[in-house]
Amino acid sequence: MKQYIRDNEGNLIEIDDLQAAIYQVADYIHYLHSDDAPDMHRFDQKRQAYWRDIFIKLNLLKNSKESGYEHN
Structure with a gap:
C-alpha cells in the first residue's frame, strides 16, 4: 500500500x-545558510517551518502504522 502525506x-x-x-527530514530541519542577509534569514525560517511540518506528519504516519490505525 502506498503512503502519502500532504505538505503545508x-x-x-x-x-x-x-x-x-x-x-532525511530530521537533517533538513537543521540546514541554514551562512549568509546573514534578511532575505536568507526569512527563507531559512520558512524552510525550517516546512520541514518541521513534514517531520511531524511523517511521525504521525509512523505512529498510526505502529498502532494499527492507518487513515487515508
Missing part, C-alpha cells in the same frame, strides 16, 4: 521508505 503547500508526497524519510 498542498502538495501530495508519496513516501517510499518511511524511516529513511524521517531521518
Whole structure:
C-alpha cells in the first residue's frame, strides 16, 4: 500500500521508505545558510517551518502504522 502525506503547500508526497524519510527530514530541519542577509534569514525560517511540518506528519504516519490505525 502506498503512503502519502500532504505538505503545508498542498502538495501530495508519496513516501517510499518511511524511516529513511524521517531521518532525511530530521537533517533538513537543521540546514541554514551562512549568509546573514534578511532575505536568507526569512527563507531559512520558512524552510525550517516546512520541514518541521513534514517531520511531524511523517511521525504521525509512523505512529498510526505502529498502532494499527492507518487513515487515508
